[in-house]
Amino acid sequence: xxxxxxxxxxxxxLAIFMGGYLFVNYRTDTSVGKADEAKVVVVAxxxxxxxxxxxxxxxxxxxxxxxxxYYVWIHNIENKIIAGEYEIAPGLKIAEIAEILIKxxxxxxxxxxxxxxxxxxxxxxxxxxGKNLPGGExxxxxxxxxxxxxxxxxxxxxxxSGASLEGFLFPDTYFFAQEASxxxxxxxxxxxxxxxFNQDLRYRIAVQNKDPFEMITMASIIExxxxxxxxxxxxxxxxxxxxxxxxxxxxxxxxxxxxxGEKKIQHDANDIDSDSPYNTYKFRGLPPGPxxxxxxxxxxxxxxxxxxxxxxxxxxxxxxxxxxxxxFEEHVANKAANGL
Numbered sequence: 001x002x003x004x005x006x007x008x009x010x011x012x013x014l015a016i017f018m019g020g021y022l023f024v025n026y027r028t029d030t031s032v033g034k035a036d037e038a039k040v041v042v043v044a045x046x047x048x049x050x051x052x053x054x055x056x057x058x059x060x061x062x063x064x065x066x067x068x069x070y071y072v073w074i075h076n077i078e079n080k081i082i083a084g085e086y087e088i089a090p091g092l093k094i095a096e097i098a099e100i101l102i103k104x105x106x107x108x109x110x111x112x113x114x115x116x117x118x119x120x121x122x123x124x125x126x127x128x129x130g131k132n133l134p135g136g137e138x139x140x141x142x143x144x145x146x147x148x149x150x151x152x153x154x155x156x157x158x159x160x161s162g163a164s165l166e167g168f169l170f171p172d173t174y175f176f177a178q179e180a181s182x183x184x185x186x187x188x189x190x191x192x193x194x195x196x197f198n199q200d201l202r203y204r205i206a207v208q209n210k211d212p213f214e215m216i217t218m219a220s221i222i223e224x225x226x227x228x229x230x231x232x233x234x235x236x237x238x239x240x241x242x243x244x245x246x247x248x249x250x251x252x253x254x255x256x257x258x259x260x261g262e263k264k265i266q267h268d269a270n271d272i273d274s275d276s277p278y279n280t281y282k283f284r285g286l287p288p289g290p291x292x293x294x295x296x297x298x299x300x301x302x303x304x305x306x307x308x309x310x311x312x313x314x315x316x317x318x319x320x321x322x323x324x325x326x327x328f329e330e331h332v333a334n335k336a337a338n339g340l
Contacts, residue, residue, distance in 0.1 A: 028067040028094055035060040035090040038110070038175065043101065045083040049073075052081060052101070061088050061097060068094050077102055089175030091192075110175035117171040117295030118223045120257070124169060124293070128185065137182035142169060145186075153190055155197055158211040160289075167216040167290025168193050196296050204303050213289070219302035220290035224253030226315065229297050231322045236305035238313055238324070247311070249280035249287075257291035314338065 039059040043052055049072050053065035062068050071094045072078050082104035088097060089110040111131050115124050121142040128135035141149070142165045149165075150156045156168065165186065170193040176185055197212070205215050218239060222232050242249055258278030273279075278287045294302075310324040312331035316338045323338065325331040 027063070028071050030093065031063045031067055032091050032093055033057075033059075033061040033063055036173070038087050038089050038112070041086045041088055043081060043083050043086065047081075047083070049078045049081070056088075056097065059088075061090065061092070062094060068097070071095065071098060091175065111178055111180075112173065112175055114173040115169070115171045115293070117298070118220075118292045119171060120292055121164065121166050121169055132178075133176060133180060133185065134182045138185050141182050141186050142166065149183075149186065149190070152187075153194055155194065155202070155212045156190075159213045163213070163289050165190070167213075167220045167293055169293045170196055171293050171295055197299070201299065201303060208303075214286055215302050216294065216299065217286050217290045219294040219299040220292040221249070221251050221253050221287075222301050223294035223298035224256075224292045225251060226313075226322055227320065228322075229301070230306075232298055232301035233304065233306040234308060234310065234324060235313055235322070236301045237308050238310050240305055241308075241311060243285065246284065248282070248284045251280045254278045254280045254287045254291050257287075 033056075039061055041052075041055050041059055041061070043055070047055075049069055050065070053062070053068040053072075056062045056068055057065045072081075075098070077098065080102040081098075082101065084104055086100060086105065087110075088100060089112075092100075111133060113127060113131055113133070115127065121139055125135035125139035125142070128138050145156075145165050150159070156165075169186070169189045172189075172192055174185075174188060174192075176188070202212065205212060218236065221239065222236050226232055226235050239249055239251070241247075255274070255276075255278065258274065258276030273282065275282070277283060278291065280287055308324070309326050312325045312328065312334075313322055314331070314334055315322050323334040325334055
């Protein structure tokens with residue numbers, strides 16, 4: 001009996017050790033710090049790995065010293081870190097920071113690029129071009145992603161054949177290497193989406209018998225229609241209500257996307273009679289795919305809508321205030337009151 005107990009204890013200790021080992025490995029590979037801007041770190045000649053790790057953690061460039069120390073130890077690079085003054089971008093993984101330190105990249109090696117929520121891939125490409133980064137190649141990949149990119153992320157497995165990456169290029173502030181390729185840029189944005197689109201959100205989509213593609217499509221429409229978190233949740237409920245009763249979505253955001261991104265306060269009869277598959281006045285159901293790249297607030301709104309009896313809404317073009325109504329007659333009255 002004592003032997004059995006010892007074996008059980010040994011197995012438990014081994015399981016604990018393996019669990020800890022796998023956890024540290026995972027965090028070392030995936031964790032990033034909390035810094036939201038580039039920080040300067042001075043590595044003095046003779047600094048130990050512990051001292052370098054402490055400086056990185058103080059600047060919130062890494063989440064814990066342990067992970068950096070572990071990475072340096074398992075890769076045997078403690079003697080390869082070069083002294084110098086480094087400007088290190090936020091959001092880098094430990095492997096990326098270590099590479100900067102062992103290459104001695106003491107000058108700013110990253111280009112800061114901000115993509116606002118609700119931008120399309122085309123707008124993102126234009127900004128990349130303006131930063132002397134490969135915007136054209138980025139757009140080509142975004143519109144026609146190769147199989148190796150789609151196969152690299154679980155959330156892309158359900159996108160229809162021929163679908164672009166629109167909707168999944170997470171809007172955020174990035175620091176790209178000056179020599180970054182279009183593949184590097186797309187990969188980093190998808191990795192960010194993968195991080196923000198956590199398991200809780202994925203589970204809540206699954207229990208609704210929906211898939212990420214249709215939920216991100218809805219989130220992209222919400223993102224382009226209204227701006228406050230409260231309004232997004234209400235409008236989400238309205239759009240899901242419309243789908244539930246077989247009503248057309250009638251979203252101006254989808255019509256604009258189908259017209260090449262042209263923004264109008266109101267679309268005319270020709271616009272809403274177009275044969276674009278994104279014309280949700282003419283064609284019922286969701287459009288073929290996302291019409292923008294939504295932020296996390298719109299994604300959450302799509303997943304967790306506010307339940308109401310509202311069917312209609314409109315935005316005042318001057319104040320931005322959103323007005324909701326249950327009946328079409330109320331909607332017409334709201335349009336008149338807001339000069340629409």
